[in-house]
Amino acid sequence: MDKNTTIIINIMDLNVKVNLHLRLVKPNGEPLKGMAIHTKVYDFDVNEDDYLGNMVMxxxxxxxxxxxxxxxxxxxxxxxxxxxxxxxVYNGDEEIFKSKTFDDLQVEDSTAMKDDGVHFDLGTFVVA
Structure with missing residues (x-):
C-alpha cells in the first residue's frame, strides 16, 4: 500500500486517534495568534458537555x-x-468566539488514516 492510499475506518471498532485541525484568522485575513489566544474544544451532550482539550494556535x-x-x-x-x-476561542480569560456545533462529526467519512491517526479539518474561522 502506498502513502497516498486512503483507508476508510470505523472509529466505533477501533479507538484510533482523531486529530482535529482548525485555523483562526482576523477579519483582514491575518492569522489570529499570540500567547493569550487558545481554544477549548468540547463534545456537546444533553446533560453536560465533555471537555476534549485545549488548542494553542x-x-x-x-x-x-x-x-x-x-x-x-x-x-x-x-x-x-x-x-x-x-x-x-479565548484571549486570555475572555471568550471572543464560539463556533457552531458540528453535529455527529463523521470523521471516518471525511479523512485519511495516517501513521498518527485520522485527520479532520474543521475549517478556517474569522474571529473579530
Whole structure:
C-alpha cells in the first residue's frame, strides 16, 4: 500500500486517534495568534458537555487537538457514535468566539488514516 492510499475506518471498532485541525484568522485575513489566544474544544451532550482539550494556535493561526472515542463517550452518552464538536476561542480569560456545533462529526467519512491517526479539518474561522 502506498502513502497516498486512503483507508476508510470505523472509529466505533477501533479507538484510533482523531486529530482535529482548525485555523483562526482576523477579519483582514491575518492569522489570529499570540500567547493569550487558545481554544477549548468540547463534545456537546444533553446533560453536560465533555471537555476534549485545549488548542494553542501557532504563528499561522492553526491549532490541532488529538482525541479518542473514550473522550466523547461519557456516562451521560455511552452509546454516542460520533462526537458533536464545538470550540470556544479565548484571549486570555475572555471568550471572543464560539463556533457552531458540528453535529455527529463523521470523521471516518471525511479523512485519511495516517501513521498518527485520522485527520479532520474543521475549517478556517474569522474571529473579530
Amino acid at each position: 501557532d504563528d499561522d493561526g492553526k491549532g490541532m487537538l488529538t482525541i479518542t472515542k473514550d473522550k466523547w463517550q461519557s456516562i451521560d452518552s455511552p452509546n454516542e457514535k460520533y462526537p458533536d464538536i464545538y470550540f470556544v
